[in-house]
Amino acid sequence: MIKKHLAWSSSIATILISGCSSLNLPDSSETVAWQHISETGYKRLHDADKDGVIAARELCKGTLANREVSNYGCSEQEEKEHQRQSRIYFGYQEVDLNDVAKLALDEFLQGLDSNNTWAIKLNSEQAQNPYFIERTDKIVAYINNNYPQLYHELTLSQAGEVLKKVTDTGEVETPSEQAHILYFDHDSSVIPIAEQEKIAQFIRQYKANHGEVIYIGGHASQSGEDDYNLKLSQRRADAILHLLTRILELPKSKIKLTALGEKSPLVSPMSPQAENKNRRVELVYQYTQQQAANEDDTRIEITAQTLLTQAKLKWHIYIMEEAELETTPTSTQDHEALGW
Known part of the structure; x- marks a missing residue:
């Protein structure tokens, strides 16, 4: 029985070897000459803006670095609310913008990107601030005279109640009964x-x-x-x-x-x-003729908000070992400590 089994195995091996030869497969030992790709082909495979999408598939060229892109190299846009805040201080019981208040107002307004239009809000948390009306009138006038194209909406609010709202198209609302x-x-x-x-x-x-x-x-x-x-x-x-x-x-x-x-x-x-x-x-x-009692009565809060449209950023995945390798010697003794 053993001799018959060996003979049968030998026959199968012979068939398999002869079968492989009949496929005429190339000899892997032979060196294949390097074939240069054509210039046209190279351009189709090239990723010029380094966004991970080759030119043959690219629909949005010139993608900024580190932006998240689709399979066609296009950045997905998203809107993010951007807000800035400051306070404008007046002299005690004064309603005119002094030089210090103008300087603070200029610094705030000039810090707003003029490529965007802003919703600007003037507010006092004190419901009965006796100088709010005159002070905010002076600020609105200053903005309209010096920064006329900066905002798309300008709102005056006292203790959370909107007294007046103005838009860049000239529409005016007075939603409050006051x-x-x-x-x-x-x-x-x-x-x-x-x-x-x-x-x-x-x-x-x-x-x-x-x-x-x-x-x-x-x-x-x-x-x-x-x-x-x-x-x-x-x-x-x-x-x-x-x-x-x-x-x-x-x-x-x-x-x-x-x-x-x-x-x-x-x-x-x-x-x-x-x-x-x-x-x-x-x-x-207003409901009272009270006089300003403390420093809180001397300030007007100013807030500016806008929606910024920008491309989504890519997530950058950090591996712990990568961070450690930057500062850790790479001797063989340290491999186990690094988690290798």
Whole structure:
């Protein structure tokens, strides 16, 4: 039996060997000459922007380094919210921007990337800060006069309540019951008939809420001479004062009036809507006439937000051994300690 088995195995081995020879496979011992790829073929296989995608598949050339890409070499975009914050300090019981406040405001605004448009918010956490209205008016005017194309939305908020919102397209909103803006015709201080009932409603709300001081701010557009516009803004403010005291019987002691001419634009002078929106009187009331009691009353918080669109970044995978090898000798005695 053993002899028969050996004979059978020998026959199978002979068949297998002869079968392999019949396939005419090349002799692996022979050296194959190197074949140069054509220039066209090389260009199709080349990864010029080093993003891991060859030219034959590349649909988005010039991908920035370290960006996450698809199988076709295209970066996926994502939006990230970017925010900056600062505080603008005024002198005690002062409402004008002094040199220090202007310097701080310039530093903040110039630090915002002008390639993006920002949503800027002015806020005071104190609900009854008696200087908030006048101070924020000065900041808004400074931004509109010096950085007119920086924002797409400008908001004034006091203790979380939005008093006023302005957009770069000249749209103005006063969502709070404490604020109202009325607009005048060119070179006119006559209160439009349609506005008189709105002001009456504003005063009824003021009385129902037990309001205290009312701020009247008269303004003009930049058409005409400065002196004339200042007087025009005074006449507009006086017209509202007359309506409040003579017609609506409001005590004059409750009213604080200022005329600012063309110096305090609500809408950027560069906007097409500037003429119509800056010929105005603004009414805002508060619930108290308290004086500023501490340093917190001297600051206005300013926040700027924008959405930045950028390509997603690749994850970089670090291996512990790699980090250790950079600082660890590579002698054979250390291999086991390195986890090899």
